Amino acid sequence: MAVSLEWNGTRMRKELALIPPRAALGASMVYHGLGKLKEGAPEKTGEFFESVGIRPGKRFAIATGIAEVFAGGAALLGLWTRPAAIAVLVTQAVAVIKVHARNGYDTTKGGFEYNLGLMAIAAMMLITGPGMFSTHEGVERLVQGRGAKRWMSRVRPSRLLRLIKLLK
DSSP: OHHHHHHHHHHHHHHHHTHHHHHHHHHHHHHHHHHHHSTTHHHHHHHHHHHTTOSSHHHHHHHHHHHHHHHHHHHHHTSSHHHHHHHHHHHHHHHIIIIIGGGOSOGGGTOSHHHHHHHHHHHHHHHHOSOSSSHHHHHHHHHHOSHHHHHHHHHSOOHHHHHHHHHO
8 A cells, every 4th residue: 555655746846847847948948939920020030030040030020920829828728749749849850950050058158058858848839748647637537537438448448539549
């Protein structure tokens, strides 16, 4: 009995530990994404994108803003976290390659330290998924059902349940 309680306590702490990084990544990505989408920003960001060789700048600025807002919202909700993690990894990899790598590691000198932190959190989300305390977990439980239906969904999951698990 004691082993079981200890394991549950450990698992609970691990599950709770996923919330702060998800929240930090989510808030950061929503903030930066909305900054690229607000009035006049797509043109300014587009000009910057073109100056570093990303063309067409305005279209990529809008696409990047949408990807960042999606990734941030998904991380905050704990829904579609793996696609969100991929969006973060792609946008930040481009940012590092096109802008920050030439400035070195130090963020105060325009380096990639911050981007690397975001990418590390995104990689964690890609590997672990959203965790027990997430919207995804609630949706998955609703689709699985209760009692015999839940047991059968584990033995032979429906297409919807397989899709939900894939997007975890």
